[in-house]
Amino acid sequence: MGPAVKPLLQLSRCHSGNVQWPGQFPFGLHNDAPFGTAQAPCPMTASALPVIAILAAGGSTRMRGRDKLRETVGGMPLLRLVARRALETGAPVLVTLPEARSRDDALEGLAVDLVRVPDADTGMAASFRAIAPLADGRAVMVVLADMPDITAADMRALIAQWQGAPDTPLRAATAGGQPGQPVIFPASLVPRFAELQGDAGGRALLSGQKVELLPLAGDRAVTDLDTPEAWDAWRARTGQPR
Numbered sequence: 001m002g003p004a005v006k007p008l009l010q011l012s013r014c015h016s017g018n019v020q021w022p023g024q025f026p027f028g029l030h031n032d033a034p035f036g037t038a039q040a041p042c043p044m045t046a047s048a049l050p051v052i053a054i055l056a057a058g059g060s061t062r063m064r065g066r067d068k069l070r071e072t073v074g075g076m077p078l079l080r081l082v083a084r085r086a087l088e089t090g091a092p093v094l095v096t097l098p099e100a101r102s103r104d105d106a107l108e109g110l111a112v113d114l115v116r117v118p119d120a121d122t123g124m125a126a127s128f129r130a131i132a133p134l135a136d137g138r139a140v141m142v143v144l145a146d147m148p149d150i151t152a153a154d155m156r157a158l159i160a161q162w163q164g165a166p167d168t169p170l171r172a173a174t175a176g177g178q179p180g181q182p183v184i185f186p187a188s189l190v191p192r193f194a195e196l197q198g199d200a201g202g203r204a205l206l207s208g209q210k211v212e213l214l215p216l217a218g219d220r221a222v223t224d225l226d227t228p229e230a231w232d233a234w235r236a237r238t239g240q241p242r
Contacts, residue, residue, distance in 0.1 A: 048138060049090060049138075049159060050091060050140055050159065050184055051091065051092050051093075051134075051135050051136070051139070052091045052094070052141045053096065053140050053141065053142050054094070054095045054143045055124065055143070055201075056079055056103060056145040057117040057126065057130075058120060059120070063226065064228060066228065068146050070103065071225070071231055072242065077103075079106045080106045080110070082143065082145050083110050086143060086152070088156075089152060091141070094131060095115065096116075096131065097115065097116060098116075098121075099116055099117075099120070115127075122197075123197070123198045124200070125199065125200065128202060129193060132190060132191060132193035135190045138187055139166060139184055139190070140184070140190050141155065141159070141162075141185075142181070142184075142202060143181070144181050146224045146225050146226055148223070149218075150182065150221070151220075154172065154182075154216050158172060166187075167186050168186065168209075169183065169185055169189065169206055169211045169212065170211070170214060171206070172215075172216050173215045173216065174218065174221050176215075177215060178222060180221030189205050189209075193205075
């Protein structure tokens with residue numbers, strides 16, 4: 001059985017010429033107003049925005065009983081914060097989730113589509129397979145949900161860079177050039193998500209491809225928090241309370 005998609009809210013749309021754009025609303029750290037409450041401006045006029053797919057279907061097996069995506073950052077669960085940052089780009093947002101609904105409330109009221117991944121325990125590739133039929137012919141920016149340092153500005157910078165070469169994969173990197181996340185897969189590669197297996201994610205698709213890198217500040221492109229120790233070290237470094 002294929003992935004179940006549950007649209008929480010209908011994305012508002014605006015038009016520029018012959019192109020239909022996702023509506024952009026003022027999603028910020030203190031604003032949870034849903035889409036659809038006003039006519040949205042058209043934020044871009046060059047090419048269609050990618051779909052943003054937030055991967056949040058995996059277990060927190062290394063967290064010793066805690067859920068890494070429910071750890072709080074800025075007073076809210078990390079998953080909610082990442083989703084809100086993605087929405088600030090104006091792009092449509094999908095969130096892959098496990099069959100268990102333990103994370104759903106973290107996304108309540110946000111204009112994201114929930115994608116159930118019943119075989120999430122087989123590895124990250126299961127989320128890619130679930131996304132494949134839902135991209136509607138568009139590029140996909142894959143965002144890992146356990147990376148608290150990736151900002152809306154980072155995602156917008158990736159989109160802007162990708163628009164200059166929409167047929168080339170684009171990957172965020174550290175300031176020193178180490179490849180990291182997020183990654184924008186051009187529309188031509190998205191159907192191949194269906195071929196992926198195991199826990200390698202999309203790395204197999206990038207092999208042999210010319211991949212462009214966009215350096216982000218510091219090490220944010222490789223900072224993922226999947227152990228209690230990683231969370232403690234990050235909180236000590238950033239001053240974020242538990």
